[in-house]
Every structure is written in structure tokens, then in C-alpha cells.
Amino acid sequence: MAEGRSRAFYVLSAVFALYVLFLYGPTITILVLSFQGPNGGMTFPMNGVSLHWFHNLWAGIGVPNVVDALINSLKLGLVVTLVTVVISVMAGYAFRQKFKGSNILFFTAIASLILPSIVVSLGIALEFQLFNQTITGLGDRLVENYVDIPDPTMWTNFLGNIGILIQDNFQTLMGLFTSGLGAHLTWTLPFGLLIMFAVFNRFNPAYEEAARDLGASSWQTFRYVVLPMIAPSLVGVALFGFTLSWDEIARSSQTVGSVNTLPLTLRGLTTTVTTPVIYALGTVTTAVSFAVIGLAILAMLIAQHRRKRHGSDAGKGTT
Amino acid sequence: MLEMKSRWAPYWQAAPLAIVFLIFFVLPLLVTLAVSFWTYTGYSIEPAFVGDNYATAFDKCLASLPDLCTTFRTYLSTLKFCLMVWLITLVLGFTIAYFLVFEIKSNNMRLILALVTTIPFWTSNVIRMISWIPLLGRNGVVNQWLMGVGLTSEPLDWLLYSNFSVVLALVHLNTVFMIVPILNSMSRIDKSLVEAAYDTGASGWQTLWNVIIPLSKTGIAIGSIFVITVVMGDFISIGLMGGQQIASAGKVIESQINALQFPIAAANAVVLLAIVLMIIWTLLRFVDIRKEL
Numbered sequence: 001m002a003e004g005r006s007r008a009f010y011v012l013s014a015v016f017a018l019y020v021l022f023l024y025g026p027t028i029t030i031l032v033l034s035f036q037g038p039n040g041g042m043t044f045p046m047n048g049v050s051l052h053w054f055h056n057l058w059a060g061i062g063v064p065n066v067v068d069a070l071i072n073s074l075k076l077g078l079v080v081t082l083v084t085v086v087i088s089v090m091a092g093y094a095f096r097q098k099f100k101g102s103n104i105l106f107f108t109a110i111a112s113l114i115l116p117s118i119v120v121s122l123g124i125a126l127e128f129q130l131f132n133q134t135i136t137g138l139g140d141r142l143v144e145n146y147v148d149i150p151d152p153t154m155w156t157n158f159l160g161n162i163g164i165l166i167q168d169n170f171q172t173l174m175g176l177f178t179s180g181l182g183a184h185l186t187w188t189l190p191f192g193l194l195i196m197f198a199v200f201n202r203f204n205p206a207y208e209e210a211a212r213d214l215g216a217s218s219w220q221t222f223r224y225v226v227l228p229m230i231a232p233s234l235v236g237v238a239l240f241g242f243t244l245s246w247d248e249i250a251r252s253s254q255t256v257g258s259v260n261t262l263p264l265t266l267r268g269l270t271t272t273v274t275t276p277v278i279y280a281l282g283t284v285t286t287a288v289s290f291a292v293i294g295l296a297i298l299a300m301l302i303a304q305h306r307r308k309r310h311g312s313d314a315g316k317g318t319t
Numbered sequence: 320m321l322e323m324k325s326r327w328a329p330y331w332q333a334a335p336l337a338i339v340f341l342i343f344f345v346l347p348l349l350v351t352l353a354v355s356f357w358t359y360t361g362y363s364i365e366p367a368f369v370g371d372n373y374a375t376a377f378d379k380c381l382a383s384l385p386d387l388c389t390t391f392r393t394y395l396s397t398l399k400f401c402l403m404v405w406l407i408t409l410v411l412g413f414t415i416a417y418f419l420v421f422e423i424k425s426n427n428m429r430l431i432l433a434l435v436t437t438i439p440f441w442t443s444n445v446i447r448m449i450s451w452i453p454l455l456g457r458n459g460v461v462n463q464w465l466m467g468v469g470l471t472s473e474p475l476d477w478l479l480y481s482n483f484s485v486v487l488a489l490v491h492l493n494t495v496f497m498i499v500p501i502l503n504s505m506s507r508i509d510k511s512l513v514e515a516a517y518d519t520g521a522s523g524w525q526t527l528w529n530v531i532i533p534l535s536k537t538g539i540a541i542g543s544i545f546v547i548t549v550v551m552g553d554f555i556s557i558g559l560m561g562g563q564q565i566a567s568a569g570k571v572i573e574s575q576i577n578a579l580q581f582p583i584a585a586a587n588a589v590v591l592l593a594i595v596l597m598i599i600w601t602l603l604r605f606v607d608i609r610k611e612l
Contacts, residue, residue, distance in 0.1 A: 108345065119572075
């Protein structure tokens, strides 16, 4: 490379720079516009600088569900993250050995990642509708057959009461933490699984053998040897889990029942709101995403640092 | 004892994953397939085995040939978006991956620049689409600039809520799906192969065409699968950036769900699924995904 940079380098650098501008430019525009003055509109010029639209957002912008939606998305995101990490690690462990059905399971995961979200979302919605119809139907049948009948016994009364209970109380199984959670998992788990594949493909089993030779149980080997070593990658899985759930919209669209998540609310607002308050909401959402990314990177660095400092001699042997 | 444990361990370890996919992915797909043959009333869906839903979905499509019916036109327009977005993201993604792998010499720099291209993936798609409004709207930055320099006298209307803005947004959101797998394939290419090509007299383009592209094939195929399947099923971006005026296969399904015509929506979903699976099957003939992990 003594002759210096080629012309291709400069051309490609320019392409890359333009791409980065294309990638970030629009988002930066709305970050700036969300600080628009109280009388400013949805485009430039800026009419003063203020936090007016953030106050407006916090006051509920006349759409009372925005704060609820934000809380729903946070709660769901945290549950999705936790479940994704646990299930991915377990499955990652499983895939280190060959087992019956491992290929089918792998291709199911890949299929779940790439099949159209609207199809998955519709499927889950239909499935839950069938659950609901089955349960309601059962309730009606029980009431019809066992309530106000000629010779009631304890047994028929019991069945009749169950029927009444269903009729009075049951509405739907569909909800944020049933169908909604499941829909999000079909999206986050394939990512988690692929990350664990990458992790365990590069993981040297000699450390586990050493632990086992020294008398550690399977659980101890996992807890004190494997877990500290894969911790940085688990932060990565968590990052994917939370951010994918936080921004998920297509699979949520038919599956969260009567409540709304933040992206769904935001999508609804795009057609009704014509003030910069929607940019303020965008800024808040993006800020949460960036905070999570920042925390994740920080946690990864800390985990790596700790491993280097007193992580026994694990990781020093090879390379 | 240890033997026993390790033999059964993979099964309980994989069980949670298998159960989640069974309940929330496999079963829903089967239910969709079944319901596509059912009938419906205003408030419930009833088991049956009828082809009515498919007949409704393709109403008069065969009779009116060679004129295209609405359904065919919708699928054709979706395929058109797919093709355009695929070509643009492929060229763009390949160029950027090439730049990062072959033109950036420092590993740290490469990592940082790769991160720069992937970070927006972790932020909201809806917001990234809304971000185009102040740029492309009637009074937006682009129109103000065009009028400022005198290129047009009136604001251009086709910048936003048009085919143009749909393609722009889809490229904006999905190029990362091309960059990452191509980057992954390309960074495994032995640099000495490229040197050898140059040493034996190949030009830059010849090296690109005969060495680098064939060796990046797997990444290209994986990226293509991602982009094509995302665009084929899209209804959010086409809805938002098309001002809810442009039809797509996904949007048809969505509006039928909203009209509570579940069995017809299911029939359309089955058709969409079949098309997507055919595309994936074609692309998979070129690669073995498991080799890439």
C-alpha cells in the first residue's frame, strides 16, 4: 500500500459517507424539529426553541393512551428480554449436541424469522379467536345442560356453576402477555438463537471438561465457568430482545388485544396528529432505544473487563 | 448416570424454544391454513370445507384475463416494489460491505463503521419513516431547496406519499439486512486470493466479478431472502409512506382483518405464504445457511 490510497477508496468513501447521511439525516431532522417553538410547524424553519412539545406530550396530547402505551411497551419489552435470554441460552446449549428434531427446530426458527409478519400475526389472532370461541361455547353448553334441570346433583350443579362462571367472567385469552408476548417471541427468539450459535461455535469445551474433572456439577460448570464467559454475548441477546420488542409493530398489530403498544399508537397518530408533538414522541422513543444500546455496550465492556481482570485464566489459554 | 443425563439434556433444554414455536408459530400457520377453508358470520368463524374464500380473493381473475384483476395487480405491484428494493439494497449493501472489508485496513475502524451502519436497526421503523415528512413534504427541506435554486417553480407532490417515498423508505430500513450477511461472507475471503487475481493480470472489475462476487454468494443470498420476504409481506411501510393509498399483498390482508373477513384474509395469507416460500426455495438452492454460522 505504499502508493497510497487508490481512486476507488475515495469514491467508495464518498458513497459510504452519503449512505451514513441518508441513514441518520432524517432522524436527526426530527430530533431537531421536536424542539420546535410553540408556534412552529412540522417543517423548517424553526420558530424558536422550546420544550413545549415535550410538555404537550407528557400532558397526554389529548390522546390519553400515549403514556399507557409507553408503559405497556416497557413492561412487555422487559418480559420479552428476560424470556428471550433464558430460552436462547437453554436452546443454545441443546444445539451443541445432535438431537432428534434439531434440524426441524432450527429451520422452524429460521422460518419464524423470515415469514411475513402479517401472516404470523393473523395466525396467532385466529388461533386465539378459536380458543375464545371454544371456551365460550363450552360455557354455553354447560349452562344449557346443567342449569335449571329437573334432578340436580352435586356434580351437575358444579358443572353448571362453571358454565355460569365462564359466561359471566370470560372475555378473551388474547392480551399483551399472552398472544402479544408470544408474537414478540417468534421475532426475538430466532435472533437470540443465532447469537447463541455464534457464541457456542467459538466456545472451547476444554473449560467445561476441566471444570468437570475438578468435580463441578453440571449446574456449577454452567454457573461458574460458562456463564461468566458468555455473559457479554448474553447482553447482546438482551439488547436484541428489548429493542426488537420495543419497536415491533407488524406482529403486534393483530395480537395485543384491546391495549396498544407504543409503535402501534405512534402509527395511529401519524394520520391524526399534525403538530411537532409526534416528533417529540419520536425523540423520546429513540432516546429509550439509544439508552438501551448505550447501557448494553457499557455492560458488555464491564463484563469483558471483569473477565480479563479476575476471570481466572479462562480465555488466556488459547488464541 | 452422567451418560444418561447428557443424552436427555438437549431435549429439556430445547423444549421451551420448541413449545413457544409450536404454540405461536406452527399452530397459528396450521390454523390459518384451516380457516382459509372455513365460513364466517359477522362475529364468529365456523368450520367448513369450502373454496369460497379463495374464489373471493381471486374474484373474476381468470375470467377477465388477459386483463389483470385487482388481486393480480396488487401482487404484481408488490413484486415490483420487491424487485426495485432488492436491486437497490443489493448494489448499495454490496458496495458498502466491499468498502468495509477491502478498503478499510484497521480492524477497529472497520468495527466502528460497521456499527454505525447497524445502530439504526435498533431504533423504531415508524419513527425512521416519520422522519421523511419534514424532508419530503410539500413545504419540506427538499422542495424548499429545489425552489430556492430555481429547479422547480412549484413544490413537487410525488416526493411524499408516493411510490417513490415507499421505495426510499424500504431501502432506508432494509439495506442493513444486505450489509450484514454480505459483510460476514466477504470478511472470510482469503485476501491472498484477491492478490493472486491481480498478480495474474486480472483487472479490478474482473477480480470483483470472478473472485469476490462468487465468494460472497452465500451472504448475497441470505441478504436477498431477508429483504425480499420483508418487502413481500410489508404493510406498515407501504401504508405509512404511501399515504394509505397504495395497495400491497400485506395491506390487503390487513384490511380484510379489519373488516373481520378472517377466512378471506387467511386465504390471502396462504397465497402470500406460498409465493414467499417459492422465492425462498429458489434462493436456498444457491446456499447452505448453516455453513454461515
